Amino acid sequence: MDLPTELSEKASETDLEKSWENTVIKKILYKGKYPSSETNDNVLLEFTATVPRDESVKEKYRGKTIYSFDLKDFLKAGYTKEINLVSSSFDKKKRIIQALLFNWYRNKIALKNGLQNFKPVILFRSKLIVDSQDDFEEFKELIKNLSVKDFSFIEKYEEEKFFGKEIYEKGKSRIIDIKHFIAENKIEWSEIINYLKYTFADRNCIITNSKSGTKTIEKTSEEQEKQLNSLEHKNNKIAAIFTVQRLTEGWDVLNLFDIVRLYEGQNEGGSNTKTSEATTSEVQLIGRGVRYYPFAYENKPLLKRKFDDNLEHELRVLEEFYYHSDDENRYLSQLKNELKNKGYIDDNKKVKTFALKKEFKATDFYKTIKLWMNEQKENPNSKKLTLKEIKKDFEFSFTVPLTSVQEEGIVMDKDEDKKRYATKQEDGKTISPFLKEFAMHIIRKAINIKAKKDLSLLRFEKLKGELKIESVDEILDDKFLGDLQLNIITPKTYKDMNDVSNEIQLDILLHFFDKIENYLKEISNPFIGSEFSATKFNEIFEGAKEKMIEENDESKTLEKELVQKNWYVLDSFNGTSEERNLIYFLKDTMGNLETKYEQVFLLRNEEVYTIYDFDKGRGFQPDFLLFLKQEKKNLYYQVFIEPKGDQFKDSTRCFCRR
Numbered sequence: 001m002d003l004p005t006e007l008s009e010k011a012s013e014t015d016l017e018k019s020w021e022n023t024v025i026k027k028i029l030y031k032g033k034y035p036s037s038e039t040n041d042n043v044l045l046e047f048t049a050t051v052p053r054d055e056s057v058k059e060k061y062r063g064k065t066i067y068s069f070d071l072k073d074f075l076k077a078g079y080t081k082e083i084n085l086v087s088s089s090f091d092k093k094k095r096i097i098q099a100l101l102f103n104w105y106r107n108k109i110a111l112k113n114g115l116q117n118f119k120p121v122i123l124f125r126s127k128l129i130v131d132s133q134d135d136f137e138e139f140k141e142l143i144k145n146l147s148v149k150d151f152s153f154i155e156k157y158e159e160e161k162f163f164g165k166e167i168y169e170k171g172k173s174r175i176i177d178i179k180h181f182i183a184e185n186k187i188e189w190s191e192i193i194n195y196l197k198y199t200f201a202d203r204n205c206i207i208t209n210s211k212s213g214t215k216t217i218e219k220t221s222e223e224q225e226k227q228l229n230s231l232e233h234k235n236n237k238i239a240a241i242f243t244v245q246r247l248t249e250g251w252d253v254l255n256l257f258d259i260v261r262l263y264e265g266q267n268e269g270g271s272n273t274k275t276s277e278a279t280t281s282e283v284q285l286i287g288r289g290v291r292y293y294p295f296a297y298e299n300k301p302l303l304k305r306k307f308d309d310n311l312e313h314e315l316r317v318l319e320e321f322y323y324h325s326d327d328e329n330r331y332l333s334q335l336k337n338e339l340k341n342k343g344y345i346d347d348n349k350k351v352k353t354f355a356l357k358k359e360f361k362a363t364d365f366y367k368t369i370k371l372w373m374n375e376q377k378e379n380p381n382s383k384k385l386t387l388k389e390i391k392k393d394f395e396f397s398f399t400v401p402l403t404s405v406q407e408e409g410i411v412m413d414k415d416e417d418k419k420r421y422a423t424k425q426e427d428g429k430t431i432s433p434f435l436k437e438f439a440m441h442i443i444r445k446a447i448n449i450k451a452k453k454d455l456s457l458l459r460f461e462k463l464k465g466e467l468k469i470e471s472v473d474e475i476l477d478d479k480f481l482g483d484l485q486l487n488i489i490t491p492k493t494y495k496d497m498n499d500v501s502n503e504i505q506l507d508i509l510l511h512f513f514d515k516i517e518n519y520l521k522e523i524s525n526p527f528i529g530s531e532f533s534a535t536k537f538n539e540i541f542e543g544a545k546e547k548m549i550e551e552n553d554e555s556k557t558l559e560k561e562l563v564q565k566n567w568y569v570l571d572s573f574n575g576t577s578e579e580r581n582l583i584y585f586l587k588d589t590m591g592n593l594e595t596k597y598e599q600v601f602l603l604r605n606e607e608v609y610t611i612y613d614f615d616k617g618r619g620f621q622p623d624f625l626l627f628l629k630q631e632k633k634n635l636y637y638q639v640f641i642e643p644k645g646d647q648f649k650d651s652t653r654c655f656c657r658r
Contacts (some may be wrong), residue, residue, distance in 0.1 A: 002562060072343035075466060076550075077529075078305035080290040081257070083319040083344055084174075087332055088324075092262055093134075093142065094153055095324050096124070098175070100196050101154070101259045102322060103239070105178045106257060107195070109314050114448040115295055116244050118318075119232040120257045123241045125285065127263040129218060135240045135262050136207045143200045148189040154179065204237045208246035218246040232257055245281055247288060248438035255481075256289040257318075263323040279331070283338045289321045290344065350551055352574060354606045355544035360569040366600055369627070370534035372638055373609065376617040379528045396515055397487040398508045399428070400500060429492045431500075436482035438509060440473065442502060447475075450517065529619030543608045549574045558583060567600045575604070578643040579623060599629035599636075611640075 026034040029044045045066075074080060088095065103120050110118035124139065126132035142150075154175070206227060210216040218227065230236050231253050241247070259281070292303060297315060300306040307316040325332070360366055396437075435443075476482035488508060490500065497505070551574060558580055559573040565591060575583070586593075586602060593600045603625045610619045622640035629636040 012220045012445070040482065061395070070272065070343060075290075075343060078302065078308060080305075081319055082305070083286065083290060083339065084320055084322045085332065085336070085560070086324045087327040089327050090153070092264075093150075095148055095260055095262075095326075096139065096142065098154075099260045099322070100200070101151070101178055101192070102174065102258055103199070104192050104195050105174070105181065106317055107199075108181070109317055111294075113297075113315055114444055114451065115318075116448070118295075119231075119237075119239060119241055119255060120252065120552050121231055121241065121255050122258045122260060123243065123247070123256055123285070123289070124262055125282070126242065126261045127243055129244055132207060132209060132242050132244050136205070137203070139240070139242070140198075140202055143197055146196060147192050148193070150190055151192075166647075169422075174320070174322070178318075199239050205240040205242070206238050207242040209244070218244055220246065247285065251288050252291060253288055254293045256291075256293045257293075258324060259285060259289055259324045264326040265328050265331065265566070279334050282335065283344065286321070286323055286339065286344060287342070289323075293318060306528055315446050351546055352549045352551070352572060353544050353546050354570050354572045354604070356541060356569055357563075357571050361538075365627075365629070366537060366602065369537045369636070371537045373535055373540070374530045374532045374612055376527050376612045376619065377530050379617070382550050394484065394519060395487075396484075396512055397489065398511055400491070400494075400504055401490040409583070420508070427492045428489050429494065431488045431490055431494065431497060432485050433488065433497050435484045435486065435512070436476040436478075436480060437497065438505060439502075440476070442505050443509060446506055447511055449510060449514050480514070515540055527612075529612030529614045529617050532611075538610060541603070545608060547606060554580060563585075567594075567602055568605075569601050569603050573604065575623075576643075579604075582624065582641065582643040593628065597628045598631040599627070601627045603627070 025044065026032070029042050030036060030040060031042070071137055086098070088098070090098065099122050100466070103122055106120045107118065126135045166324060184193075206224055208220050208224070208228075227236060227238050228241070228247070230256050231238055292305065294302045295315075295318060296302055297306050305317060305319045307313045323335075323336075331567065356366070474480060486508065488497070488500065494500065500508075557576045558575075561573060562568040562573050562583070573583075590600065603619055604621055605625060607621055608623050609625065612619055623644050624641040624643075626639040626641055628639065
């Protein structure tokens with residue numbers, strides 16, 4: 001029986017009877033007895049990821065919704081890539097080259113950090129099927145004839161033009177990050193071109209309108225369908241997809257990082273009040289790309305963003321999705337509005353300014369108070385790591401397991417068990433290769449395995465700090481670890497390391513890096529925190545601080561109260577639920593504090609004030625500073641407050657000075 005997949009408002013009673021909702025509710029839930037006065041113990045649960053936003057649907061499910069975790073919540077919780085729009089006046093060719101450069105950079109960063117089998121995918125979208133076919137042919141020609149001069153327009157990106165004369169911060173612009181990366185690592189354009197020609201060769205590209213399709217209907221073959229639905233698989237080499245509308249629904253992919261719009265201008269059918277169907281389908285396509293690509297890093301969760309609080313981290317680029325288009329203002333406005341309506345962009349984020357109140361800056365407290373702080377400094381007792389020092393004290397040996405078989409019979413009433421069979425121990429020989437003689441892929445694998453442990457010094461960021469290297473490959477330089485010798489005891493029949501299997505070589509290197517890491521831990525402690533000293537308050541907290549924040553109604557309401565409170569010294573407030581709860585607690589107990597102390601002031605830090613632990617020199621920025629001045633005494637308390645939840649309720653610390 002054919003059932004209609006979608007019912008119109010004018011659907012007949014017959015169509016309604018055949019509809020899925022009628023079948024599920026009336027035929028199954030109520031067992032064909034609807035309406036009925038009989039008690040019905042059946043329960044119907046509905047799950048959906050795409051709830052329409054119109055009022056009729058909201059009304060229908062009002063009072064029936066058990067739990068709602070919609071796309072906006074999903075995005076906010078960090079389970080998607082961050083969405084970025086890249087618009088430019090570039091022509092089609094330059095937009096393509098820019099996206100290709102993004103692809104190369106992501107791959108380079110992934111390899112640098114030991115991420116195996118990482119393959120970023122680009123999707124190129126055309127307006128019409130005939131355009132898509134032409135675009136595909138033009139792309140193949142572009143890749144085939146790619147040359148250094150094709151990248152010359154990248155030089156027009158200048159830091160000062162975009163960011164003024166301020167010091168450029170990593171992460172502000174990916175294209176400038178790429179420029180810096182190329183310059184700092186002295187990468188030749190020929191290397192980039194070779195990567196692009198290999199990665200985007202004809203065999204690694206796919207178009208979603210096969211020969212069996214028509215001028216108006218896209219159609220893919222069975223083999224193409226398999227490729228499109230297994231893009232993350234290590235054996236799938238597809239790196240570029242050319243399409244029109246074929247993939248806007250029902251297609252899940254994790255490693256799609258760029259979509260390039262190959263046509264220009266506003267989509268047809270739109271207006272100032274209504275978004276065109278074409279723009280809506282583009283948003284659906286963007287929805288395919290925001291799925292998060294999971295990768296392991298330290299002890300952070302695998303399936304969610306890891307660098308929301310560290311946007312300068314180079315791996316952040318693997319958590320970002322980019323949509324490349326022209327700069328037609330009306331089109332971009334519609335696209336952004338539709339993204340916000342669908343929940344892909346959180347429109348609550350805004351730049352907020354935090355400054356000290358004028359009334360507080362007029363007080364004697366502000367003018368005379370000293371802030372106790374310390375600084376990070378080099379550890380005078382930290383040894384300087386050199387290859388000469390390592391060679392002097394470092395020795396390593398490993399015995400290759402010899403082929404052996406042993407059988408024992410367990411004798412319950414005797415100390416020694418009965419040996420039933422054992423092979424004779426073979427004579428051995430020692431092979432002494434240098435570390436640099438091992439295959440790089442085995443070295444990388446050993447480091448990656450060790451780096452997964454908590455606090456491992458073999459994580460690249462820490463290894464980079466210890467050895468002052470820019471890539472893992474540099475470990476094999478003689479001036480670092482490449483010239484270290486390993487003593488390998490093997491069966492006497494072995495000629496050299498070629499007779500040792502890759503599995504055993506990996507085991508050798510795992511033991512080797514264990515010993516190296518222990519050695520590093522013994523001699524390494526580059527920084528410590530200094531003693532605390534007094535600094536004028538107004539030298540640290542003087543100018544205004546701008547931050548990108550996610551504004552919420554509760555914080556805005558609380559801010560209106562706090563600007564009236566003399567004890568709260570900033571003119572703005574925005575905070576987490578834990579931070580708001582702290583404010584509520586202080587409001588309820590402020591009378592007690594003001595009875596005991598002559599002056600009480602609370603300062604929200606806003607990432608200005610940093611202290612460093614004495615042992616390792618690690619920085620810490622407390623969320624709040626509470627100042628308590630005792631009556632008629634030259635004594636005040638400077639209390640650091642970090643509201644994080646009940647699990648830390650026994651960790652209260654304070655710091656006081658006379």
